[in-house]
Amino acid sequence: MASRIFRGSNKDNAGDFIGESTVTQSCEPCMKTNISKTATVFCKDCDEFLCDTCKNPHTVYKPGQHNIVNVPENKSAPVILDMKGFDKCHEHAREIVFFCQDHSKLCCLSCVLIHRKCDQLDEIAKVSTQTRPDLQGIKQSLIKLQSEADAIIADCEQSETGLNESIAKISSEVETMKDRIIQLFEGAKQKLISEAKQFKTAEVKRIGNKRDASLKVKEVLNNVLSMCCVVLDRGTPSQQYIYSEQMKEKQKTIESTIDDQRKIKCSSTMTVSFSKQVTSLLEMGSNSIKLNYADNKTVNTSLLSLSPQPMPVTLELLVSVDLPQTGDDKKEPLLTGLDFLPDGRLVAVDNKNMKCIILNERLQRLGTPYKFKNNPGSVVCVSHDTLCVTGGGGGIKVVYLLSVSTDNTITLTREINTTSKFDSICCMSPSHMVVSTLDDPRPARMVSVDGVESDFDHFLTFPMKTYKVDESKCTYVQSKNTLVLTDRLAHTVYMNDTVNRTSRAVTNENIQEPRGACPGPGYTVLVCSKDNDSIVHLTIHGKILGTYPVDMRYPRSICVSKDDTRLAVSNSAEGTKKLHLYKISPAIN
Incomplete structure (x- = not known):
């Protein structure tokens, strides 16, 4: 019973220590x-x-004497405290009665068997009357720890609230x-439209002046031609x-005037180009926005993206297929x-x-x-x-516009007659194409889907050749406004940067007779x-990134799918025509 009885115990202290006891x-x-x-009542004896x-x-x-007193009359009467299991040994679930000073361990009767050889094994009933523990100090330490726990909980709640507020703030900032x-x-x-209108006004004025001058020349020519015919028919020697x-002398003047008007170049089209920063932003995609933690660490919000560097x-x-005559x-x-069409189907001419x-x-x-009625040259999906x-060789000056349905029906929608013979063709913008020419001193030109032809800036350096x-x-590399021209012989x-x-x-040595x-x-x-x-992989600055041998003689035509994951290539070797389809993957260093 002694282990359960505390004489003169303080009810408030006990309640603070055990909580709900x-x-x-x-x-x-x-x-x-x-x-x-x-x-x-209480029996003192x-x-x-x-x-x-x-x-x-x-x-x-x-048996024995019994000094019985009422409980309220005994001001120092002992009380029984429910220790909520604190007075039980954790190992044996028996009542704690000893304290081993050697091991600083509370012991029950079962524990004594283990600690019987220890030098100092005190009975708690006796030692507790001699040494009073500092429960008040322990209580203050526990109160302090309780305050710290409350502070941590409050900090966690504040952090969670801050995260919720941050999400709302991030959304607002974006x-x-x-x-x-x-x-x-x-x-x-x-600004662009305003500049375009101003340019158009100036060009229209130049075109008008050129037209008026040409009309005057034509009027003079009509007069002199009429007189020439009369003199030729009826005049004396x-x-x-x-x-x-x-x-x-008149002819020299007219020729000079016509030559001057011919030299005046008037623009018939205008195109738009975007700065490197804009195209880089598009290529970065979702990586253009970063998430910053409170500790200033940065996390990428996208798991995978194309590298902005080549x-x-x-x-x-x-797949590899042979192309025999069938x-x-x-x-x-x-x-x-x-x-390639955007849905992955391949188009070949x-x-x-x-x-x-x-x-x-x-x-x-x-x-x-x-x-087709004539030999086609090249194809591009716009x-x-x-x-x-394009109409290809044979003197054909035409561009065909074809429509492709989901059930693979191909329909001619328009024929555009051109002033030059075009060979290869590629996209420059949704409405304009770049074409290579044949038998023309201008190696590359532009043509719109409406059939309007135009030339590149004369500042670009092209080979002085007629191919x-x-x-x-x-x-044409649209993201870099770069025109690429191959010279096989x-x-x-x-590489021509059309903006800069x-x-x-x-x-x-890896580039030998470049074709498509x-x-x-x-x-x-x-x-x-x-x-x-082989196929040579280059940056727009001319650095060779890789050379890939292909199992075909004389590779000629090449294209890459819209998502940059597939490559198709065909060749021109007589008797061994092939078409290959490759999967493109980033190289692992």
């Missing part, structure tokens, strides 16, 4: 039978609390930035001689133009058999090929269902090296 004075005989009754029911049996049947960018673009658009001498790639051959083919196929063909991901023909095909069939091809690739007006000629070219992933270009039977 209470100090009670119960009848001890009733407690032995698991009955809880409040004690009304037996040191036992009793209720009214147990008081008489206690004095009658229990919306604000988006509105600023939209306003910026609207302002740039208005003397009159004819005089008129002839008179017209020599990177090497690997090519994995997916069916209604009159000749062995020669695929002079390739391009067969120059020799005058066809446009749709192929699936297994390079199997879909639908019925479209039949929208989700529209193709532009024949298969001597030069072109492509000079083993050279020309800079040009670079790239020659390398197309934009690659990022700011890169892929070029067919005919004599090396």
